[in-house]
Amino acid sequence: MSGEPLRDPGVDQAAISDEGLLDAHERALGRQHHEDGARYRLLPIGILFVLSGLVLFAGTYLNRYTGHYSALVFNENAKPSMNMAPKVDPLAVGRAQFKAVCITCHQESGLGLPGIYPPLAGSEWANGPADRVVRIVLYGLKGPVHVAGKEFSATAMPVFGQVPGSAYNWSDEKIAAVLTFVRQEWGNKAPAITADEVSAIRKAVGARKEMTEAELLEVK
């Protein structure tokens, strides 16, 4: 010890005890806007100013660059248009819909389960006339059906459309998208289906129970 503890870098001295530290800060919180004069009052205003500026910036930036929080917009600079939903790729939406629901029965491979769920890959229904396949998804399908030479009758295909008794109430856009996807996946090569086609069929047919194979075959 040099006898001069003040300058000893071996011990950094404290200017306040732990008790005093707690007291001082408790008091600092108690007294906020008086005593110390103008300098003391200007600072809080400055800080609040900065904070509101940041919040304003944050709001503007989020509004401008988030692509409506869509999971499908990857480009920050995609301009959100004022009165129109952002344009998205129907195949991407369709894939998402398929993965969310249809996949549980028809499987990721589109091959279904033998004897229970019919295949969509290579199916003459899925690739067939739009008027038939749209009806299947809009209104559901019940009773025996033949797909790729095999009969399926174990259970029913649920009702998806915005029709009475529907299990899902999917919009015409969603149905068009999922069918477009189904008709172009796993080597399927049928033309896309538009939401307008779906709406037209839904309006023309109105409310009804599930379709049957025989009824479908009458639709040309």
Added chain:
Amino acid sequence: MTSEHSPNDAASRWPILMLLLAGSVWLVVSGVLGIIASVQVHTPVFLSGCPLLTHGRVSALAETSFVYGWLANAGLGLALWVLGRLAGEPLRAQNWALIGTAFWNIGVAVALAGVATGDATGFALLGLPRYVQLEMIFSYAAVALPGILAWSGRLRRVSFASHWYAAAALFLFPWLLSVAHVVLFALPPRGVVQAIAAGWYAQGAWTLWLAPLFLSVAYYVVAKTTGRALPSYEFAALGFWCLVFVGGLTGGRHLVGGPVPAWISAVAVVSSALLSFHVIVVVLNLRGAATAPGVSAKFVAFGIAAYALGAGADAATSFLGVAVKTEFTYFDEALRQLALYGAATAVFLGGIYFAVPRITGKAWLSGRLVRAHLLLTFAGVVLLVGSLVVASLVQIPDLLDAKVPFAQITRETRPWLLGVTGALGILLAGNIALLVNFYATACEILNLSKPAAFEAPAAAETHAS
């Protein structure tokens, strides 16, 4: 109660000393590994024949030992110490902390062995192989227990900023790591989700774990050495909540321009900007460090300056236009070093220099080594970050220009990469000084004849100036 060397320090000495000593050993270990990795960047043949020490592995080893060996041990030790001191009584449940410390460090050693033999995860800041993660979560909780008890059982109802930051870090790390464990390892998702989760962890480990740890130390040391209520202290709580709420949202920061939905990176950009409010408050609160006496305050002042600089640069470069240029370059590395070394390490070193004489009751054995360490750290960090920034300025225009061959870029950046190695050497020298001094001082505990000379501090705020 007003005596600066309180009997509580001696009573809760062992867990804290163990954490701090273990931390400083890992600091030196990671320094050696870091130098090997940096030499391999400019001289690729170096040690490349040894499969345990290929570049990818050595840099993962250096990072893991630095973050989980040095920063975690030092941060936990200092957080326990600060919480214990503010509680005004000896730490409770010390055995938990001792056992936890042992298992935490065994975990770090096993993790390093795993990484060296090829079990690295490949995620930034999360080099821990899957099999040690659960063990590390439990050990952390055991070490944190006395801190939590000291916080919840404090004698006085009032709390200080150090309380909030320390308690947040103690609670949030187990949460971060267990979420990452489940999301990334137990049920690994595919593709982009994985990148998002990994980015969230890496950013969260900084904003919700390491930053709160060093801020709790910084608030304590600055308040103690300046001896007055911190200026603008009424905003401290707002600054704290800003970090807690916004900090976790900055996770998409390094995915800007990547294959993730735009809103993730937009939210991250905005959060990085909002976080500057937190940083402004911290700087206003702690500005007294710059003029406070003593080596510890100097370390802390340097650390806070680095923190502010890093946060500003991070917010500025997160914008899309800039991010696509700086990402994956030495600039990112510069910001990382500025945060982990310039900010966290400097503050922890300040905390250690402040705490150890109180814990041991002994002055640092060599005052000269303490001063040397301060200078070496300042010089090393400035040289390290400076070289990386210059290297990135050389590199960026070339990387964006497809015509420039990669070999040419390597040649042009080489002098600056040598600078990086030099800087790491300087830092290592300083850290060895700490290790030697620390062990020698700790051994002095047994020598009862030379107590450290503490002045009696003021019991209350001094009203001068």
